[in-house]
Amino acid sequence: MTIFAVGFAVLAAALHVYIFVLESFRWTEPSTRKTFGVSEADARVLAPMAYNQGFYNLFLAIVTLVGVAMLRTEHVGGSALALAGTGSMLAAAIVLVTHDRTMVRAALTQGTLPALAVLFLLLEL
Numbered sequence: 001m002t003i004f005a006v007g008f009a010v011l012a013a014a015l016h017v018y019i020f021v022l023e024s025f026r027w028t029e030p031s032t033r034k035t036f037g038v039s040e041a042d043a044r045v046l047a048p049m050a051y052n053q054g055f056y057n058l059f060l061a062i063v064t065l066v067g068v069a070m071l072r073t074e075h076v077g078g079s080a081l082a083l084a085g086t087g088s089m090l091a092a093a094i095v096l097v098t099h100d101r102t103m104v105r106a107a108l109t110q111g112t113l114p115a116l117a118v119l120f121l122l123l124e125l
Contacts, residue, residue: 005120009068009082012089012113013061024054060085083121089114
């Protein structure tokens with residue numbers, strides 16, 4: 001596996017851990033509400049959904065990082081896990097932008113690193 005595949009996969013995982021923190025623990029903070037474009041009233045209503053969504057992002061990061069950690073000893077299994085994590089991140093970004101075209105910036109933010117990781121992971125197969 002190239003340094004590029006590992007690097008982009010780790011960066012994608014780190015970004016999704018950051019999103020986890022925002023959604024699960026900082027959801028009602030003014031800066032987080034601004035980032036996600038959510039009013040104070042809506043943030044309170046959406047808090048349970050955001051909490052759950054945050055953990056979804058954390059689990060994708062964990063799958064990706066476990067895959068990266070396995071690459072030296074179990075290349076095929078590690079690649080499969082890293083691809084499952086980053087591929088799911090990329091798919092979520094695609095769903096976001098195809099559902100709402102105004103979310104292009106958010107989709108690019110959450111999808112670029114996983115897309116690059118997927119590209120380099122596939123080139124290694």
